[in-house]
Amino acid sequence: MERTLSIIKPDGVAKNVIGEVIKRFETDGIKIAAMKMIQLTKTQAKGFYAVHKERPFFDSLTDFMTSGPIVVMVLEGEDVIAGNRKLMGATNFEEAKEGTIRKDYATNIEKNVVHGSDAPETAAFEIGYFFNDLEIQRR
Ligand code: ATP
Ligand code: MG
Numbered sequence: 569m570e571r572t573l574s575i576i577k578p579d580g581v582a583k584n585v586i587g588e589v590i591k592r593f594e595t596d597g598i599k600i601a602a603m604k605m606i607q608l609t610k611t612q613a614k615g616f617y618a619v620h621k622e623r624p625f626f627d628s629l630t631d632f633m634t635s636g637p638i639v640v641m642v643l644e645g646e647d648v649i650a651g652n653r654k655l656m657g658a659t660n661f662e663e664a665k666e667g668t669i670r671k672d673y674a675t676n677i678e679k680n681v682v683h684g685s686d687a688p689e690t691a692a693f694e695i696g697y698f699f700n701d702l703e704i705q706r707r
Contacts, residue, residue: 569644569645569646570644570645570646570647570648570649570688570691571601571642571643571644571648571691571695571704572642572643572648572649572652572684572685572691572695573640573641573642573643573683573684573685573691573694573695573697573698574593574640574641574642574643574652574682574683574684575638575639575640575641575682575683575684576589576638576639576641576681576682577632577633577638577679577680577681577682577683578632578633578634578635578636578637578638579632579673579674579675579679579680579681580639580673580681580682581605581636581637581638581639582636583673583681585673585681586639588673589669589681589682590641592655592669593643593652593655596645596651596655597645598643598644598645598648598651598652599643599644599645599707600641600642600643600644600707601641601642601643601644601704601705601706601707602641602642602699602703602704602705603639603640603641603642604639604640604698604703605637605638605639605640606637606638606640606698607634607636607637607638608633608634608638609634610630610631610634612634613629613630613633613634614626614630615697616633616694616697617629617630617633619690625678628678629678632678632679640698640699642695642699642704644707649684649685649686649687649688649691652684652685653684653686654668655668655669656668656669656670656681656682656684657669657670657671658670659677659680660677660680661674661675661676661677661680669681669682670682
């Protein structure tokens with residue numbers, strides 16, 4: 569069993585697709601082990617996306633991520649890191665496969681509805697960034 573961090577980004581919350589995104593996870597057999605809605609400060613967004621701090625899109629991305637509430641979830645399941653990335657689709661929605669979350673709901677390469685951890689190490693860091701052990705259920 570594996571865990572990953574999922575975020576429904578401010579654009580996804582604003583588009584009223586929280587339920588739609590969660591439905592796709594549950595239909596795929598993924599279980600939600602923790603969930604909350606929060607609004608990040610700029611400092612918190614920079615800390616979360618620290619790996620991207622040298623990228624040209626870092627300032628815009630962290631502004632966007634603080635622009636409204638987000639839904640943060642711990643997902644649990646077999647191969648859930650890869651499985652979630654598959655449901656999300658490519659970063660650039662124009663390259664995302666049909667039927668993926670980003671293909672269906674993204675606005676542009678930045679406002680792409682969802683975040684998902686990309687490896688076990690980043691999943692561990694990202695889950696710990698938002699949740700403590702007591703807030704995560706065993707599903
Ligand atoms: P995420 O980490 O959010 O799950 P990802 O792993 O598919 O997405 P990353 O390369 O980690 O993509 O980029 C993080 C986020 O930064 C992207 O999801 C997107 O919101 C934004 N981003 C990535 N590339 C660009 C770009 N070229 N221009 C603007 N924003 C970008
Ligand atoms: Mg990433």
